Amino acid sequence: MVQVFFITLDGKPTAFPIEQPRLGGSSYHDTFEALMAGPTLEILKKGAVSYIHPKTKLIGLSVSNRILYVDVSKDYILSRNQDKAYEQLKATAVRHTQIKDLVLLVEGSPIE
Numbered sequence: 001m002v003q004v005f006f007i008t009l010d011g012k013p014t015a016f017p018i019e020q021p022r023l024g025g026s027s028y029h030d031t032f033e034a035l036m037a038g039p040t041l042e043i044l045k046k047g048a049v050s051y052i053h054p055k056t057k058l059i060g061l062s063v064s065n066r067i068l069y070v071d072v073s074k075d076y077i078l079s080r081n082q083d084k085a086y087e088q089l090k091a092t093a094v095r096h097t098q099i100k101d102l103v104l105l106v107e108g109s110p111i112e
Contacts, residue, residue, distance in 0.1 A: 002027065004035040005091035006048035007084050013091040016043050028096065032058050032070060035092050051084035052076065059107065068093045071105040 002020045005013040020034040036058050038050045055075040062069050070089060079085040086104060093102040104111045 002031040002034050003092070003095055004031060005088050005095070006039050006043060006050050007088065009047040011084075013087050014048060015091075015095065016046075016048060018043075026061075028061055028063065028068060028093075028099075029058070031092060031096075032061060035088065036072075050088065051079055051081045052088060053078040053080070053085075059105075063099070066098060066100040067103055068096075068099045068101070069103045069105060071108060074107050076104075076106050076111075 001017050003015045003017055005015055008014045016039070018034045018040065020030045023030055023033050035050075036052065036056055038052070038054055039048055053075045055073070056079070057073040057075065059071040059073060061071065070093065076085065089104060090102045093099050
């Protein structure tokens with residue numbers, strides 16, 4: 001079970017639990033795979049949506065000095081509201097108490 005954040009009707013990121021099979025080498029990897037997969041039908045029925053473009057794929061992630069570096073595909077740039085998409089990513093990252101910040105990379109390059 002992982003916790004990911006989607007945007008609810010009030011415009012705020014809200015945590016939702018998702019059953020996620022182990023895919024990667026860490027819980028961070030599994031969490032972000034679940035986030036990239038988007039909300040389940042049950043979550044959609046609760047009025048939550050994802051602003052991350054649905055074709056966005058997780059390329060990789062790493063942690064250094066409590067900062068989580070998340071690398072995603074260039075499809076992220078097509079997200080309809082990148083501010084809300086970033087809010088989802090950051091809220092999901094910092095919910096882990098070991099993480100203090102997020103650096104988002106798009107195909108290896110920091111996003112402005």
